[in-house]
Amino acid sequence: MIKIALYGKGGIGKSTTASNLSAAFAQKGWRVMQIGCDPKADSTQNVAGGERPRTVLDALREKGGAVTLDDIVKEGYGGILCVEAGGPTPGIGCAGRGIITAFEKLEELKAYEIFKPDIVLYDVLGDVVCGGFAMPIRGGYADQVFVVTSGEKMALYAAANIALAIENFKKRGYASFGGVILNARNVERENELVEEFARDAGTQVVKAIPRSSFVQRAEEQKKTVVEAYPKSDMAREYLDLADRMLSICAKEERKDA
Numbered sequence: 520m521i522k523i524a525l526y527g528k529g530g531i532g533k534s535t536t537a538s539n540l541s542a543a544f545a546q547k548g549w550r551v552m553q554i555g556c557d558p559k560a561d562s563t564q565n566v567a568g569g570e571r572p573r574t575v576l577d578a579l580r581e582k583g584g585a586v587t588l589d590d591i592v593k594e595g596y597g598g599i600l601c602v603e604a605g606g607p608t609p610g611i612g613c614a615g616r617g618i619i620t621a622f623e624k625l626e627e628l629k630a631y632e633i634f635k636p637d638i639v640l641y642d643v644l645g646d647v648v649c650g651g652f653a654m655p656i657r658g659g660y661a662d663q664v665f666v667v668t669s670g671e672k673m674a675l676y677a678a679a680n681i682a683l684a685i686e687n688f689k690k691r692g693y694a695s696f697g698g699v700i701l702n703a704r705n706v707e708r709e710n711e712l713v714e715e716f717a718r719d720a721g722t723q724v725v726k727a728i729p730r731s732s733f734v735q736r737a738e739e740q741k742k743t744v745v746e747a748y749p750k751s752d753m754a755r756e757y758l759d760l761a762d763r764m765l766s767i768c769a770k771e772e773r774k775d776a
Contacts, residue, residue, distance in 0.1 A: 554642065697725065725760065745758070
Protein backbone atom coordinates (compact mmCIF):
# COMPACT_ATOMS: atom_id res chain seq x y z
CA MET A 520 0.00 0.00 0.00
CA ILE A 521 1.42 3.35 -1.10
CA LYS A 522 0.59 6.06 1.44
CA ILE A 523 0.92 9.68 0.33
CA ALA A 524 0.08 12.91 2.16
CA LEU A 525 -0.46 16.17 0.29
CA TYR A 526 0.02 19.33 2.34
CA GLY A 527 -0.32 22.98 1.41
CA LYS A 528 -1.74 26.33 2.37
CA GLY A 529 -5.53 26.62 2.29
CA GLY A 530 -6.75 27.84 -1.10
CA ILE A 531 -3.59 26.82 -2.96
CA GLY A 532 -5.38 24.20 -5.08
CA LYS A 533 -4.32 21.23 -2.99
CA SER A 534 -7.71 19.51 -3.07
CA THR A 535 -7.96 20.06 -6.83
CA THR A 536 -4.53 18.49 -7.19
CA ALA A 537 -5.44 15.63 -4.84
CA SER A 538 -8.70 14.77 -6.60
CA ASN A 539 -7.10 14.89 -10.06
CA LEU A 540 -4.27 12.71 -8.80
CA SER A 541 -6.76 10.21 -7.40
CA ALA A 542 -8.54 10.16 -10.75
CA ALA A 543 -5.21 9.72 -12.55
CA PHE A 544 -4.20 6.83 -10.29
CA ALA A 545 -7.63 5.22 -10.77
CA GLN A 546 -7.36 5.59 -14.54
CA LYS A 547 -4.08 3.70 -14.37
CA GLY A 548 -5.86 0.81 -12.67
CA TRP A 549 -5.00 1.46 -9.02
CA ARG A 550 -7.54 1.16 -6.22
CA VAL A 551 -7.45 4.53 -4.49
CA MET A 552 -8.71 5.86 -1.17
CA GLN A 553 -8.72 9.64 -0.78
CA ILE A 554 -9.07 11.00 2.74
CA GLY A 555 -9.88 14.67 3.19
CA CYS A 556 -8.39 16.09 6.38
CA ASP A 557 -9.84 19.59 6.26
CA PRO A 558 -12.82 20.61 8.42
CA LYS A 559 -14.50 22.04 5.27
CA ALA A 560 -14.82 18.44 4.04
CA ASP A 561 -14.61 19.40 0.37
CA SER A 562 -11.59 17.38 -0.72
CA THR A 563 -13.39 14.55 -2.50
CA GLN A 564 -16.39 16.34 -3.99
CA ASN A 565 -15.04 16.32 -7.56
CA VAL A 566 -14.46 12.56 -7.53
CA ALA A 567 -17.80 11.95 -5.81
CA GLY A 568 -19.98 13.69 -8.40
CA GLY A 569 -20.29 16.84 -6.32
CA GLU A 570 -21.70 14.97 -3.33
CA ARG A 571 -19.99 15.22 0.01
CA PRO A 572 -19.74 11.95 1.92
CA ARG A 573 -21.03 12.04 5.47
CA THR A 574 -17.96 13.01 7.45
CA VAL A 575 -16.52 10.67 10.04
CA LEU A 576 -17.14 13.20 12.81
CA ASP A 577 -20.73 13.84 11.68
CA ALA A 578 -21.38 10.10 11.65
CA LEU A 579 -19.92 9.75 15.13
CA ARG A 580 -22.09 12.59 16.41
CA GLU A 581 -25.19 11.01 14.87
CA LYS A 582 -24.59 7.32 15.51
CA GLY A 583 -21.92 7.09 18.17
CA GLY A 584 -20.40 3.63 18.40
CA ALA A 585 -22.80 2.24 15.78
CA VAL A 586 -20.91 3.86 12.87
CA THR A 587 -20.06 1.49 10.00
CA LEU A 588 -17.82 1.86 6.96
CA ASP A 589 -20.93 2.26 4.79
CA ASP A 590 -21.70 5.41 6.77
CA ILE A 591 -18.38 7.12 6.06
CA VAL A 592 -16.96 5.73 2.80
CA LYS A 593 -18.46 6.71 -0.56
CA GLU A 594 -17.35 5.25 -3.87
CA GLY A 595 -16.72 7.79 -6.60
CA TYR A 596 -15.22 8.03 -10.08
CA GLY A 597 -13.10 5.03 -11.04
CA GLY A 598 -13.96 3.26 -7.80
CA ILE A 599 -12.17 5.89 -5.71
CA LEU A 600 -13.03 5.46 -2.04
CA CYS A 601 -13.90 8.88 -0.62
CA VAL A 602 -13.59 9.71 3.07
CA GLU A 603 -13.90 13.11 4.78
CA ALA A 604 -12.68 13.45 8.36
CA GLY A 605 -14.77 16.57 8.93
CA GLY A 606 -14.47 18.86 11.92
CA PRO A 607 -16.11 19.94 15.14
CA THR A 608 -19.10 22.24 15.37
CA PRO A 609 -17.81 25.69 14.29
CA GLY A 610 -16.45 27.58 17.28
CA ILE A 611 -16.41 24.48 19.46
CA GLY A 612 -13.64 21.93 19.71
CA CYS A 613 -10.32 21.36 17.95
CA ALA A 614 -10.19 20.53 14.24
CA GLY A 615 -6.85 18.78 14.67
CA ARG A 616 -8.27 16.55 17.36
CA GLY A 617 -11.11 15.75 14.97
CA ILE A 618 -8.65 14.35 12.44
CA ILE A 619 -7.10 12.12 15.09
CA THR A 620 -10.55 10.82 16.04
CA ALA A 621 -11.40 10.13 12.39
CA PHE A 622 -8.17 8.21 11.79
CA GLU A 623 -8.70 6.14 14.92
CA LYS A 624 -12.22 5.24 13.78
CA LEU A 625 -11.00 4.16 10.32
CA GLU A 626 -8.46 1.89 11.99
CA GLU A 627 -11.00 0.54 14.44
CA LEU A 628 -13.33 -0.35 11.55
CA LYS A 629 -10.39 -1.97 9.68
CA ALA A 630 -10.99 0.23 6.63
CA TYR A 631 -7.59 -0.46 5.08
CA GLU A 632 -7.81 -4.23 5.57
CA ILE A 633 -11.34 -4.43 4.19
CA PHE A 634 -11.01 -2.15 1.16
CA LYS A 635 -7.35 -3.01 0.47
CA PRO A 636 -6.48 0.20 -1.41
CA ASP A 637 -3.30 0.24 -3.48
CA ILE A 638 -2.86 3.97 -2.83
CA VAL A 639 -4.08 6.06 0.10
CA LEU A 640 -3.97 9.80 -0.52
CA TYR A 641 -4.35 12.15 2.46
CA ASP A 642 -5.34 15.74 1.61
CA VAL A 643 -4.24 17.84 4.58
CA LEU A 644 -4.62 21.51 5.40
CA GLY A 645 -1.14 22.92 5.98
CA ASP A 646 -1.53 26.43 7.34
CA VAL A 647 -0.67 25.11 10.78
CA VAL A 648 1.01 21.83 11.57
CA CYS A 649 -0.55 21.06 14.95
CA GLY A 650 -0.72 17.55 16.33
CA GLY A 651 -3.89 16.65 14.46
CA PHE A 652 -2.89 18.07 11.10
CA ALA A 653 0.53 16.40 11.48
CA MET A 654 -1.14 13.03 12.15
CA PRO A 655 -0.50 11.60 8.64
CA ILE A 656 3.22 12.31 9.11
CA ARG A 657 3.81 11.44 12.73
CA GLY A 658 1.29 8.64 13.06
CA GLY A 659 2.87 6.43 10.42
CA TYR A 660 -0.11 6.85 8.09
CA ALA A 661 1.90 8.38 5.24
CA ASP A 662 5.23 7.21 3.82
CA GLN A 663 5.76 10.15 1.48
CA VAL A 664 4.78 13.80 1.93
CA PHE A 665 4.41 16.20 -0.99
CA VAL A 666 3.80 19.92 -0.57
CA VAL A 667 1.62 21.86 -3.01
CA THR A 668 2.59 25.51 -3.36
CA SER A 669 2.68 28.46 -5.73
CA GLY A 670 5.32 31.18 -5.91
CA GLU A 671 3.21 33.46 -3.71
CA LYS A 672 4.80 34.61 -0.46
CA MET A 673 2.23 33.17 1.98
CA ALA A 674 2.07 29.84 0.13
CA LEU A 675 5.85 29.51 0.36
CA TYR A 676 5.77 30.55 4.03
CA ALA A 677 3.28 27.76 4.80
CA ALA A 678 5.35 25.33 2.71
CA ALA A 679 8.47 26.21 4.74
CA ASN A 680 6.65 25.43 8.00
CA ILE A 681 5.48 22.10 6.62
CA ALA A 682 9.00 21.27 5.40
CA LEU A 683 10.36 21.95 8.89
CA ALA A 684 7.76 19.64 10.43
CA ILE A 685 8.59 16.90 7.91
CA GLU A 686 12.30 17.22 8.72
CA ASN A 687 11.62 16.99 12.46
CA PHE A 688 9.48 13.88 12.07
CA LYS A 689 11.86 12.28 9.57
CA LYS A 690 14.55 12.25 12.27
CA ARG A 691 12.24 9.98 14.25
CA GLY A 692 11.85 7.55 11.34
CA TYR A 693 8.53 8.83 10.02
CA ALA A 694 7.53 10.00 6.53
CA SER A 695 9.97 11.31 3.93
CA PHE A 696 9.68 14.55 1.95
CA GLY A 697 8.89 13.44 -1.59
CA GLY A 698 9.04 16.92 -3.08
CA VAL A 699 7.22 20.08 -4.05
CA ILE A 700 4.38 20.38 -6.55
CA LEU A 701 4.14 23.83 -8.11
CA ASN A 702 0.51 24.72 -8.76
CA ALA A 703 1.18 27.77 -10.88
CA ARG A 704 -0.50 31.12 -10.26
CA ASN A 705 1.65 32.89 -12.87
CA VAL A 706 3.28 35.25 -10.38
CA GLU A 707 6.56 36.92 -11.30
CA ARG A 708 9.61 34.59 -11.17
CA GLU A 709 7.36 31.79 -9.88
CA ASN A 710 9.37 28.81 -11.11
CA GLU A 711 12.61 30.34 -9.88
CA LEU A 712 11.18 31.07 -6.42
CA VAL A 713 9.78 27.57 -5.97
CA GLU A 714 12.98 25.93 -7.24
CA GLU A 715 14.93 28.02 -4.73
CA PHE A 716 12.60 26.98 -1.91
CA ALA A 717 12.93 23.30 -2.87
CA ARG A 718 16.75 23.54 -2.82
CA ASP A 719 16.69 25.23 0.58
CA ALA A 720 14.37 22.50 1.88
CA GLY A 721 16.66 19.78 0.56
CA THR A 722 14.11 18.41 -1.87
CA GLN A 723 12.98 18.71 -5.49
CA VAL A 724 10.22 20.23 -7.58
CA VAL A 725 8.35 17.15 -8.75
CA LYS A 726 6.38 19.01 -11.40
CA ALA A 727 4.98 22.41 -12.28
CA ILE A 728 1.25 22.25 -12.99
CA PRO A 729 0.25 25.11 -15.31
CA ARG A 730 -2.86 27.23 -14.89
CA SER A 731 -5.64 26.05 -17.14
CA SER A 732 -9.27 26.92 -17.74
CA PHE A 733 -9.96 23.18 -17.97
CA VAL A 734 -9.73 22.98 -14.17
CA GLN A 735 -12.55 25.48 -13.60
CA ARG A 736 -14.62 24.03 -16.46
CA ALA A 737 -14.34 20.54 -14.99
CA GLU A 738 -15.17 21.73 -11.47
CA GLU A 739 -18.29 23.48 -12.77
CA GLN A 740 -19.38 19.98 -13.84
CA LYS A 741 -18.42 18.65 -10.38
CA LYS A 742 -15.71 16.52 -11.96
CA THR A 743 -11.94 16.32 -12.20
CA VAL A 744 -10.15 17.29 -15.40
CA VAL A 745 -9.08 13.65 -15.76
CA GLU A 746 -12.73 12.58 -15.88
CA ALA A 747 -14.29 15.51 -17.74
CA TYR A 748 -11.53 16.14 -20.32
CA PRO A 749 -9.46 12.93 -20.42
CA LYS A 750 -7.76 13.78 -23.73
CA SER A 751 -6.81 17.34 -22.79
CA ASP A 752 -3.25 18.52 -22.22
CA MET A 753 -4.22 19.32 -18.63
CA ALA A 754 -5.34 15.74 -17.97
CA ARG A 755 -1.97 14.58 -19.28
CA GLU A 756 -0.26 16.94 -16.81
CA TYR A 757 -1.97 15.18 -13.89
CA LEU A 758 -1.27 11.72 -15.33
CA ASP A 759 2.40 12.66 -15.65
CA LEU A 760 2.43 13.98 -12.08
CA ALA A 761 0.97 10.67 -10.89
CA ASP A 762 3.76 8.75 -12.67
CA ARG A 763 6.46 10.99 -11.20
CA MET A 764 5.11 10.63 -7.67
CA LEU A 765 4.89 6.85 -7.96
CA SER A 766 8.48 6.78 -9.22
CA ILE A 767 9.64 8.76 -6.16
CA CYS A 768 7.70 6.43 -3.83
CA ALA A 769 9.25 3.38 -5.51
CA LYS A 770 12.78 4.79 -5.15
CA GLU A 771 12.24 5.48 -1.46
CA GLU A 772 10.84 1.99 -0.92
CA ARG A 773 13.91 0.44 -2.55
CA LYS A 774 16.15 2.64 -0.41
CA ASP A 775 14.40 1.47 2.77
CA ALA A 776 14.42 -2.20 1.76
